[in-house]
Amino acid sequence: MTFYPDGHFDEPARRPATPRLPAPGWLPDPSETHLERYWDGARWTGRTRDRVSKVETGTIASAAYTPRAWTPTPVKRRNPGKVILACLAIAIVAVNAYQWAGTHGYVPAWALIGETGAPVFDLATAAQIAMVDTPVSGYPTFGSTELVRHIEESLLVQEDRIDVTPWAREVGQEGVFDAYTEAYIQNPYAFGGGGFYQERGGKVFLEPQYVYSDEEAERRRAVTYAAARVGIAASGASQAVSDRDKVTAIHDYIVGLADYDYATYEAMNAGATEGPMVERSQEAYGIFADGTAVCNGYAQAFLAMADAAGLDAIQVTGNVADGMTVGGHAWNKVLIDGQWLVVDTTWDDPGGPLLEHDYLLLDASDPLLSNRTEDTDWMVDAQIGAFA
Numbered sequence: 330m331t332f333y334p335d336g337h338f339d340e341p342a343r344r345p346a347t348p349r350l351p352a353p354g355w356l357p358d359p360s361e362t363h364l365e366r367y368w369d370g371a372r373w374t375g376r377t378r379d380r381v382s383k384v385e386t387g388t389i390a391s392a393a394y395t396p397r398a399w400t401p402t403p404v405k406r407r408n409p410g411k412v413i414l415a416c417l418a419i420a421i422v423a424v425n426a427y428q429w430a431g432t433h434g435y436v437p438a439w440a441l442i443g444e445t446g447a448p449v450f451d452l453a454t455a456a457q458i459a460m461v462d463t464p465v466s467g468y469p470t471f472g473s474t475e476l477v478r479h480i481e482e483s484l485l486v487q488e489d490r491i492d493v494t495p496w497a498r499e500v501g502q503e504g505v506f507d508a509y510t511e512a513y514i515q516n517p518y519a520f521g522g523g524g525f526y527q528e529r530g531g532k533v534f535l536e537p538q539y540v541y542s543d544e545e546a547e548r549r550r551a552v553t554y555a556a557a558r559v560g561i562a563a564s565g566a567s568q569a570v571s572d573r574d575k576v577t578a579i580h581d582y583i584v585g586l587a588d589y590d591y592a593t594y595e596a597m598n599a600g601a602t603e604g605p606m607v608e609r610s611q612e613a614y615g616i617f618a619d620g621t622a623v624c625n626g627y628a629q630a631f632l633a634m635a636d637a638a639g640l641d642a643i644q645v646t647g648n649v650a651d652g653m654t655v656g657g658h659a660w661n662k663v664l665i666d667g668q669w670l671v672v673d674t675t676w677d678d679p680g681g682p683l684l685e686h687d688y689l690l691l692d693a694s695d696p697l698l699s700n701r702t703e704d705t706d707w708m709v710d711a712q713i714g715a716f717a
Contacts, residue, residue: 353605369605397585397684468518468550469636471643472511473712476500480512480535484519485550487543490534497533502526507709509535514644514707517613517629518550540608549614556617557633560586566638572665576672576690579634583616583627583674584684590621597623624675628659631674635663643669643716647703658701662716665690669716671698693717 351368358364358377367376468485472478476496483491497505505526513519525536539546561567564582569575593601593610601607609615613629615622622630628644635642641664649658660673673688691698705713 371604371606397581397682468554469516471515471632471636472508473515473715474508474709476505476508477511477515477709480508481516481519483535484512484516484521484537487521487537487539487546490536492532493535494532504709505533505535510706511709514646515632517553517633520546520549520608520612549612549618552618553612553614553633557613557630557637560617560634561637564634566634572640572663573690575638575640576635576663576665577686579631579638579640580672580674580677580686580689581684583630583634584678586620587616587627587630587674587678588621589675589678589680590615590623590626593621594623624659627675627678628661631661631672635661640664642672644707645671645703645716646707647701649701651700660688660701663690668692671695 350370353368353370355365355378356368357380358366359373361377363380364377365380367374367378467482470478470481470485472481476493479496480491480493493505496508500508513522520541521537521539523538525534527534527536541549560579560582564578566575566578566582569578590606590610593606596604596606597610609619609626610621610623611625611629612622613626613633615626616630617633632642632644643662644659645662646657646659649656658675660671660675662669663672664670671688671691671693676688677685679685687697707713708716
């Protein structure tokens with residue numbers, strides 16, 4: 330990370346890709362003349378839309394959800410080094426890049442529940458109707474302080490300039506950066522990273538750099554918001570009586586819906602720090618729309634569903650040491666009966682038809698957590714002790 334005297338902060342310099350490929354966007358489908366297909370900057374995706382109406386024809390991953398079986402007997406986890414190393418790349422992309430820098434439990438009208446109980450819906454319709462279903466107050470904010478919530482509200486509408494003058498005078502530049510980091514980590518509906526910290530005419534501003542256009546960011550927010558609520562119905566969390574049962578249902582749904590994104594893991598280990606695959610892997614949208622992400626995406630999906638179920642949850646970032654392997658990781662904590670308990674959906678996803686409950690609702694003193702330590706990026710420093 331480089332921080333410049335003029336207030337500009339960005340990610341480390343990246344080598345240009347060769348050979349030069351088309352920029353991400355909608356291009357004529359190579360085989361269907363009436364369609365456009367989305368090019369992610371490296372390869373064709375499964376997303377298509379009508380060339381005239383621009384309406385997408387694909388469905389999101391939630392439509393194909395099939396529950397996995399839980400096995401109460403120990404199952405050999407995937408090589409933990411793979412998960413840890415992949416999340417080390419996440420820490421660089423999704424955490425350090427930022428350091429400087431209604432109702433719930435219902436099925437929206439557009440979700441048709443089939444005989445299996447799995448929701449089936451069209452992606453374009455989901456995005457359009459979800460915008461209507463969004464609470465009039467806007468997408469939820471989760472900040473631990475007034476400054477964090479102020480930044481979140483601005484990020485959710487992708488303001489070019491965020492006035493932070495009153496708070497900057499109190500907490501200074503570092504305090505503003507601290508709040509900016511929390512706003513991104515704790516909100517699954519905010520997309521971006523890096524930007525400018527500017528002092529002009531007695532005022533202080535943040536000028537974020539956003540990942541997506543306003544239109545694309547809103548589409549991803551709408552799909553994420555809607556899919557989280559469909560997941561609450563499909564998982565059974567909306568019918569669960571206790572908070573523990575709600576968490577278990579959400580945990581099992583995410584693990585059942587997702588497959589770990591090894592392709593992006595390999596790309597990040599090879600040096601990729603940006604691009605559509607990397608961005609998707611960090612988002613709840615990656616889980617809900619494409620059924621894949623790395624640990625940050627799993628944790629963000631849990632945040633979105635926990636909020637939809639009326640639970641208090643946070644995302645935690647830190648480091649995990651397992652044998653000779655050390656690296657960054659992301660997981661969650663959820664408030665149950667006055668105690669913050671750990672949930673790690675990534676490490677409970679062994680792949681295949683099974684899921685695990687090894688990292689479901691663990692007390693902080695559990696021996697399984699002895700190999701991980703929390704960092705301080707995920708929450709403003711003054712509030713972090715409240716989540717121990």
